[in-house]
Amino acid sequence: MTMTILGIETSCDETxxxxxxxxxxxxxxxxxxxxxxxxxxxxxxxxxxSRSHVEKLPGVISEAVRRSVLGVQCSDxxxxxxxxxxxxxxxxxxxxxxxxxxxxxIDAIAVTYGPGLASSLIVGLAAAKGLALRLHKPLIGxxxxxxxxxxxxxxxxxxxxxxSYPLLALVVSGGHTLLVDVxxxxxxxxxxxxxxxxxxxxxxxxxxxxxxxxxxGPAIDRAARLAAPRQDLKFPQGRxxxxxxxxxxxxxxxxxxxxSGLKTSLMVHLRxxxxxxxxxxxxxAASYQExxxxxLAERCDRALRSGNYRCLAVGGGVSLNARLRVxxxxxxEHRHVRLLLAEPKYCGDNAAMIxxxxxxGCGVRGPVALALDATPSLALQ
Ligand code: KG4
Ligand code: ZN
Numbered sequence: 541m542t543m544t545i546l547g548i549e550t551s552c553d554e555t556x557x558x559x560x561x562x563x564x565x566x567x568x569x570x571x572x573x574x575x576x577x578x579x580x581x582x583x584x585x586x587x588x589x590s591r592s593h594v595e596k597l598p599g600v601i602s603e604a605v606r607r608s609v610l611g612v613q614c615s616d617x618x619x620x621x622x623x624x625x626x627x628x629x630x631x632x633x634x635x636x637x638x639x640x641x642x643x644x645x646i647d648a649i650a651v652t653y654g655p656g657l658a659s660s661l662i663v664g665l666a667a668a669k670g671l672a673l674r675l676h677k678p679l680i681g682x683x684x685x686x687x688x689x690x691x692x693x694x695x696x697x698x699x700x701x702x703x704s705y706p707l708l709a710l711v712v713s714g715g716h717t718l719l720v721d722v723x724x725x726x727x728x729x730x731x732x733x734x735x736x737x738x739x740x741x742x743x744x745x746x747x748x749x750x751x752x753x754x755x756x757g758p759a760i761d762r763a764a765r766l767a768a769p770r771q772d773l774k775f776p777q778g779r780x781x782x783x784x785x786x787x788x789x790x791x792x793x794x795x796x797x798x799x800s801g802l803k804t805s806l807m808v809h810l811r812x813x814x815x816x817x818x819x820x821x822x823x824x825a826a827s828y829q830e831x832x833x834x835x836l837a838e839r840c841d842r843a844l845r846s847g848n849y850r851c852l853a854v855g856g857g858v859s860l861n862a863r864l865r866v867x868x869x870x871x872x873e874h875r876h877v878r879l880l881l882a883e884p885k886y887c888g889d890n891a892a893m894i895x896x897x898x899x900x901g902c903g904v905r906g907p908v909a910l911a912l913d914a915t916p917s918l919a920l921q
Contacts, residue, residue: 546605546646546671547895550593550664551656551684552715553577553584556891557601559608559646563701563899564693568607569885569892572596575755582754583744584714590659597667604891605638608645643675650680650898652687654918656715661914669910681904681912682894685711685718685920686728688855690900691893692880701725701900704851704880708843710868712836713856713888714740714755719795719843720920722853726902728920732795732839734778735786739832739858742799746806746828750821761861764829767822773809775831776801777838795839802831829863837867844875853880857888 542562549556558569574592578584651668654661665681672679689709693701702725709720717739719732737745740757747756752763778797780787787793806828815821840852852872858864859882872879886892897903904912 543647543899544608544645545648545650545680545895545898546601546608547682547891547893547898548597548601548649548651548664548668549684549687549889549891549894550597550660550667551652551654552660552889553589553592554889555593555596555600556889556894557597557604558891558895559604560694560892560895560899563690563896564698566694566892566896568604569890570600570604570607571885571888571890572600573888579754582748584657586657586659589657590663593660593663597663601667601671602638605642605646609642640675643677646675646677648678648680648898649675650682650894650903652684652894653681653904653912654684654915656684656914656916658914658916661916665912665914672910678905679909680898681909682897682902683918683920684889684894685716685918686902687893687897688713688716688882689720689722689853690897690902691855691882691886691890692853694886694892694896695881695883698880699851699878704853704878706847706849707851707853707880708840708847708849708877709853709855710836710840710859711856712739712854712858712864714738714744714757714858716856717797717799717836717858718920719839721790721843721847725900729790730920731790731792731843732797733791735780735784735796735798736800737803739797739799739836740856742802742832743829743858743861745803746825749803749806749810750815750825752821752825757858757861760825760829761863763822764826764863767819767826769827769830770823773824773827775805775828777831777835778802795843797835797839799832799835802828829861833861833864833867836864837871840868841871841875844871844877849875849877851878851880855882855887855893860884860887
């Protein structure tokens, strides 16, 4: 029996809704990015994010459902819409509201309930609960990190999930940097992580110091393409000493990173040697990026060497980084595992990964889902 799920995602600064059939077939995907709202502040302002979700989510959901109806009606499969609306927020008025008939193809509503910003999560969760109750559809609570791992299976060329285990997953975004051992579907063991700043945060902070603007990851990626890393400028690669008090549970120190020293080291460098023009900025950006990429690639290499994996799955906004993609491909080839990268449109936050994961049977289901609270520090279990 096919299962068509509406996914809703508002954990940070993207307002997203998507309709996915049978966990992998994206029928519609709408993402409204708030980047331009946060740009003047150089980072996500929770209050602004939350207000914007309240304003945009109804229109984003309507649009995703409307597009899914168009897609479902065409049997050739060519009219499926998986668009990303960046700065063209859908508006909600009486013309864009869905009819009850539009909802008839949706079997369940899935929503991110953590981790993320409390004030942002709450908006999507409240909307999803309201829809589930009003439409008498089941509600499924989804872990955002778990969904980033599932995002690799939304690509057309991806293998079937059941052929990919055991897999090693790297989730790298603005809020998370995790290395996860996934022996079978739905079983997760975090074996490495950042002990302070996430990789995306390290990119964002460096871009600010270099005057490259926000968001920093894409800006550093672009700048770094214009120059080679400077041989005389080596940034620390976030090594974590054995016995570090934050390395607990199943974490392995050799698979953990600490990126806060990297940013300090850039700050000290720029204080002593202010950048001399755009060429110098590019070279410094390339050196800095190399430190982050090398740190991540090295942790993946170590984990692959010590485990028996079939695939390396990589998701999250930072996985858009061109240099990281190249290095991870080298690592995967060297260790004879298949590299599964999320398609660019599913690397950053989106709702297709939420609906997709819900379609695999994962997530919090049944009456308890309706009692879920937004859980900002939800762990991966
Ligand atoms: O997954 P995401 O959209 O949102 C979170 O869940 O955080 O990731 C956003 C992060 C930002 O820190 C951004 O700077 C980073 O992903 N990012 C990149 C690139 N594109 C986005 N980092 C490095 N290189 C990129 N090309
Ligand atoms: Zn994310």
